[in-house]
Amino acid sequence: MGRIAALFCGLLFGAGLALAGMMDPAKVLNFLDVAGTFDPSLAFTMGAAVIIAFLGFRLVRRRAAPLIAPAFHWPTATAIDSRLIGGAAIFGLGWGLAGICPGPAIASLALANPHILAFLVPMAAGMLLANGIAARRPRLAEDGPVRERTK
Amino acid sequence: MLPATEFTPLPSALGGALIGLSAVLLMALNGRIAGISGILGQVLARRDPGGERLLFLAGLVLGPLVVALLTGGIPQHLPTSDLLLAAAGLLVGFGSALGQGCTSGHGVCGLARLSPRSLVATLVFMAVAALTVFLMRHVGG
Numbered sequence: 001m002g003r004i005a006a007l008f009c010g011l012l013f014g015a016g017l018a019l020a021g022m023m024d025p026a027k028v029l030n031f032l033d034v035a036g037t038f039d040p041s042l043a044f045t046m047g048a049a050v051i052i053a054f055l056g057f058r059l060v061r062r063r064a065a066p067l068i069a070p071a072f073h074w075p076t077a078t079a080i081d082s083r084l085i086g087g088a089a090i091f092g093l094g095w096g097l098a099g100i101c102p103g104p105a106i107a108s109l110a111l112a113n114p115h116i117l118a119f120l121v122p123m124a125a126g127m128l129l130a131n132g133i134a135a136r137r138p139r140l141a142e143d144g145p146v147r148e149r150t151k
Numbered sequence: 152m153l154p155a156t157e158f159t160p161l162p163s164a165l166g167g168a169l170i171g172l173s174a175v176l177l178m179a180l181n182g183r184i185a186g187i188s189g190i191l192g193q194v195l196a197r198r199d200p201g202g203e204r205l206l207f208l209a210g211l212v213l214g215p216l217v218v219a220l221l222t223g224g225i226p227q228h229l230p231t232s233d234l235l236l237a238a239a240g241l242l243v244g245f246g247s248a249l250g251q252g253c254t255s256g257h258g259v260c261g262l263a264r265l266s267p268r269s270l271v272a273t274l275v276f277m278a279v280a281a282l283t284v285f286l287m288r289h290v291g292g
Binding site for chain 2: 001002003005006007008009010011012013014015016017018019020021022023024025026027029030032033034035036037039040041042044045046047048049050051052053054056057059060063065066067068069070071072073074075077078079080083084085086087088089090091092093094095096097098099100101102103105106107108109110111113115116118119120121122123124125126127128129130131133134
């Protein structure tokens with residue numbers, strides 16, 4: 001059941017990215033180009049996604065456990081540190097260069113344009129590199145991605 | 152430079168609603184947060200018991216196929232330089248893993264949880280991305 005739920009949620013997410021226009025780097029870069037060919041469409045995407053998730057999470061939090069899995073795994077990290085800010089800045093630089101973030105990068109496999117691999121393969125390598133560095137440095141790994149709180 | 156794009160508030164809001172719904176359902180059903188960089192990072196690290204994360208990523212590819220069948224196609228203009236794509240991909244992967252979240256984990260789920268940490272991350276990556284586009288299009292480029 002958990003597998004079917006995961007597949008279905010992924011499908012919804014991918015369909016959302018496609019409908020929203022997030023899979024078009026031109027649209028993403030125009031959203032970021034406030035001083036030029038500004039296209040504010042994706043502000044509606046972010047707004048709708050955050051509002052739905054905010055209301056939905058509030059309902060979900062009333063429950064003791066998820067419907068399928070035994071426990072909730074809400075993120076636990078709260079530190080606002082150099083790792084967070086440095087990581088977000090590096091991510092923002094890459095996002096601004098090509099107009100592609102991880103979700104649309106993976107979803108783009110559906111369009112079968114081999115050039116997306118020029119982005120995807122280095123993206124995976126970058127993730128492995130950062131997670132490898134973080135795992136070797138305990139201070140950085142304190143809020144590592146595997147630490148979770150069950151509620 | 153990539154072409155100008157049409158303002159599409161309705162489909163873009165509808166797409167956002169689907170993304171939000173997906174995040175809510177993944178937590179309500181499986182108890183997991185819908186952060187794409189986190190999910191891919193776990194799959195790459197072989198931490199995917201039951202294969203649920205990989206199936207989520209498979210769904211992520213199936214979703215656009217369904218939309219393409221229904222609407223007749225999905226517009227996509229990729230930057231033409233593979234070198235630029237590779238550099239951007241490396242930065243996106245490294246930065247999202249280091250900052251433990253991307254547009255979905257921090258930008259959607261984190262903001263929806265009212266997480267100050269995710270708010271800071273979102274403001275930083277939005278500002279840096281907008282500045283990068285400004286410099287590429289209006290100063291250098």
